[in-house]
Amino acid sequence: MLRRTLLAMVLGVALPGGAFARCEDYVPQAKPQNTFAQDVGREFDRIIEDGWIEFAVYENYAPWSYEEKGKAVGVDIEIGRLVAKALGVEAKFRLVAAGENLEADLLNYVWKGAAVGGRVSDVMLHVPYDSALVCRIEQVSFTGKYARESIAIAYRASDYEEKAPTPPFFRFDAVAVENDAISDFYLTSLIGPVDKIHRYRSTAAAMDGLADGDTKAAMGPRAELEAGLVRHPDAGLKVHSLPLVGFARGSWTIGVGVNFQHKDLAYAVDEAIEKALADGEIARVFEAHGLTFTPPER
Structure with a gap:
């Protein structure tokens, strides 16, 4: 389940042995040889031309994203609509199941697609931002930070x-x-x-x-x-x-994930979220759902 795999990765529990500096313990994988680059997902210009953008969101994850009377609803859904409105396109939502861990979810829904019948979405919402993830998952642009949990x-x-x-x-x-x-x-x-x-x-x-x-x-x-x-x-x-003894962190930042090949899309989404934060639109989404809004560090 998402609550288990995602939070365990981001929060962590303090363990003996000391902490690593950012990326210190990460060894990049060998670059593939004699292979051709593959274009995955839609380019930003194609999204604008088609007039719609698809967001991958977790299913059965109230109050963030879930289905009600056949429609996707929740905080992340409304944030996706704010982004789509800023880009001048229609928002579409793909409710997806959480995998074994966050890396698997990003592979399946952002940068590669599942092995059997898989495809990626343009943007994945509710992706935790963490510097270790940035080191390990080079195929994803982690951006669009919109809240803290x-x-x-x-x-x-x-x-x-x-x-x-x-x-x-x-x-x-x-x-x-x-x-x-x-x-x-x-x-x-x-x-x-x-x-x-x-x-x-x-x-x-x-x-x-x-x-x-x-x-x-x-x-x-x-x-x-x-x-x-x-x-x-x-x-x-x-x-x-409250502060929790033994936690490496008791809070974390929520943002989005975009395929690393589509930097212009990542920049556009981040700009839309930055504007929605500045205008108070995202805070109002949380308020409408009866939730505390804590702005992210950007």
Whole structure:
């Protein structure tokens, strides 16, 4: 699942042995010999000529991208429409399944296409920006940074009237997490495999469990927790972010991925997103969904 593979790569957990400088531990692969360059995807001029642009977005990933009544909806969908409007073309969306890891997703949907019947989309949304990725995946332009996300804790306010809960509380208080996601891994590493960690198929389901009173708290990406607050407005729930001991990073930047062959498209998309940030359009998208907007460092 995306929440497991993507966040585990970007956030990481502090491990012994020290940190590498940017790209220090990366060894470039040997360049292919006696092969011809292949054009993959559509050039920017072709997109303008055709009058539409296709965005790859993750399926079943509320509040970011999901299907409702046969249509793609969510924060990433609306951001894609802002980009398309700035380019003067129609936005089309391809809901895709998350693979084993982010590299596989970028290969399948951005720079090469799946081995059987695969094709790439023009732009992939909700791609985490990380300097290590820039080193390892040379076939993708990582650009268009449009928000920051963080791990947070949701809780029932009546259970924590004096102080919002932190991870050590969950040695004694039941907490909901997505099974095998980064929050599950983190809590298990921090406090051990205690029976107070209740595992659900998704962060959305974990928030439903919290709202139903099965647990006192839930832990996961802030936007997914806040989407649970929107679904359960009368449950008396709150969300807070906090520094997490042992995390290399508790927050990360979200952007887009574009095939490295189409730099002009990457520049145009980044410019459209920069303008939407400056005009407050992206902030308004988050506000309309009841989510906290944290602008990215650009």
